[in-house]
């Protein structure tokens with residue numbers, strides 16, 4: 001199935017200037033977070049005049065239900081991935097359209113018709129796929145350029161992962177038009193490694209950065225919209241989930257753990273890209289050893305069991321070899337000689 005969630009996506013230096021026109025007199029409710037909202041308010045002070053709900057930080061059913069949309073024609077979500085997931089959930093349940101103003105270039109939540117939902121205790125509950133109407137994603141360069149660089153850097157890694165994970169599941173090309181389109185877009189995401197995405201470049205916000213931001217926010221999300229099950233997550237995300245069980249990894253961003261997972265995944269398939277991926281991750285400052293993630297050799301058996309468990313559920317093209325997986329983790333414990 002081919003599925004897209006967004007009617008219009010606009011990334012420009014003045015994208016927010018057209019918000020009023022888009023609202024067109026409708027009754028608005030705003031869901032906002034903390035830091036990014038301030039950046040939007042500086043550009044558009046009148047945004048503060050609308051009824052507003054402050055996001056509490058986690059996408060749960062209760063959080064979505066808390067947004068009072070009784071007299072609302074359109075919901076405006078201003079924030080990061082979890083906030084956008086919550087807004088989508090609320091908009092679908094109450095059957096109203098959504099406008100998204102991302103404040104971080106770190107994820108493709110604004111471009112996917114699904115929400116990752118957590119329980120009240122913070123543990124993962126489920127992900128819902130639904131028909132959501134996102135009228136426009138407004139990416140204002142003035143907001144993104146002032147956002148924290150680390151989120152962008154980690155978002156790029158997660159977007160580059162689309163290429164490797166899609167290829168792991170479906171190969172280089174497919175006779176299914178949707179899957180093939182997903183693979184082509186994913187390949188384009190993989191090319192982000194060729195660009196200068198340093199913090200200095202990010203702050204200068206030139207062509208390469210704009211290209212990368214569009215891939216993190218939009219094209220990365222479209223990969224799954226076209227490829228569906230053929231281009232979803234694979235071993236790298238299973239490794240991410242396994243790592244997340246260890247408290248020491250909580251200090252790392254999602255993309256950092258996915259990047260390490262990519263090294264594991266590509267080593268498993270004996271890919272010629274392992275070395276270049278490794279150098280790229282080091283260059284962007286992402287962890288490439290278990291030690292850097294705060295894990296020791298003693299943690300490897302639990303990691304292996306967790307990855308095997310998760311990838312069994314994923315129904316990969318071939319089951320993983322747990323002995324080989326263990327050797328790969330051992331090799332990635334510390335990197336001394338290369």
Ligand SMILES: [Zn+2]
Pocket residue numbers: 158237254258
């Ligand atoms: Zn991810």
